[in-house]
Amino acid sequence: MRIFITGASGWIGSAVSQEVLAAGHEVVGLARNDESFARLQAAGVTPHRGSLDDLDSMREAAVASDGVIHLAFKHDFSDMAGAAVTERATIEMFGDALAGSDRPFLFASGVAGLKTGSVATEDDPVPFSGPDAPRGGAEALALSFVERGIRPVALRFAPTVHGEGDHGFVQVISGVAAEKCVSGYVGDGSNRWPAVNRADAAKMVALALADAPAGSRVHAVGEEGISGFDIATAIGEARGIPTASIAPDDAMAHFGWIGMFFALDTPVSSAKTQQLLGWTPSHAGLIADIESGFYGTR
Template structure:
């Protein structure tokens, strides 16, 4: 199958395209820098130059593909409106191109933003609707295209997709511990983060392409919820710094922008996903990765 991928040089995307190539697919990927293009070409991936603001280019990539995997996101937390607008524009463009074709459209989303009063499941709908909502309401927008003949599959990733060389949320929290000389957790540290190793997340992407029905919401979650105190304790061991609680009102001041996320309870299950796809996570746990130095090695 010929697959057009956005975000193929990113953390999840770089591992996901390896799985797609191993399954015998051919990949064309969006790239916006020489470094990304070189890394993609080294894997045998055809490069299409452009970024998320190049909607005409995204449309061309989707038109030529038998399936589209959209993993890119600006992740500009200083200008969330711009990130949301770009995400919605890309999803609208891809959906319009694929309408009536029954071609697969796999979209990256997250369990963050789902219900926090309990462990969320695949049956929980996203509450984000409309262009001004988180991620531009892209998940719900993509699902609307099912009725227009698009084989939409939602990939909801855990808040931490961890592993060596990850520069995501856990690396930011680790940097805060290094800066302050203390590994902190919010309040009593009982709020939880779902987690998945990047190798397991990448395999789920490939299985979702091969097996998931239109309209499916898949959870890339291996651990339902790791308490923030356990995360902080592991970081403390890795950096050899003390561990302490931070009052909830001081979390953002201590951690910066990531504090708004680290104080949330983001537990989720993947029971339905595992049953549907025959997917069994086998990678190391988040704490095992931290203890092994994944976030302290150069």
């Protein structure tokens, strides 16, 4: 099959592209600039010029494909409303381009915010929808495409997709620890943070492309919930700095914007995904990757 992937040169997308290629498919990747164009070519991916702001270009690639994996997103915390508008417009465009074709449409979503304090599963619907919702209500909208003759699949990624080269949430938390000379956790540190190794996540996406049924939600989660205390302790030991509790009321002042996320208790299961796809996460866990020095600790 010829698979069009947005975000194909990104942190998750570059690994997904290799798994899809290894499965015997041709991969066409969205290239928003010369740098991503060159990276895609070097990786054996056919570049397609365009961006999330160029709906016509993405529509052209989608129509010419046998399926779409949409991973790109504008991670601009200064304009999340604008990012949501762009995401909804992109989802709507793919729906129009693929309608009536029975082609797969896999799209990035997340597990953060599904539940707090108890384990979320694939059966839990996203608690928000509509144009004003986070990510423009993309998950609910895209899953409704079942009725339009499309095979939509929600790829719900853990908030931390880790590995060497990751610059996401854990890297930010580690950077705060270096700046403050103390590795902090919120309250008693019992809150749980789900994570997945990038290689495991990419494998799951390739399996979902082949086998996930229309309208399904699959969880790219390798570890159900690692405590904030354990994350902070691993960072502290790797950096050679003390570990300390940060009062919940002081979390934002200490950690900055990421404090609101690091304090959440959001454990997530992937048991049903593993059973559905025959997927078993097998690569290093988050604590092992921190100890390996992947987060500015070596």
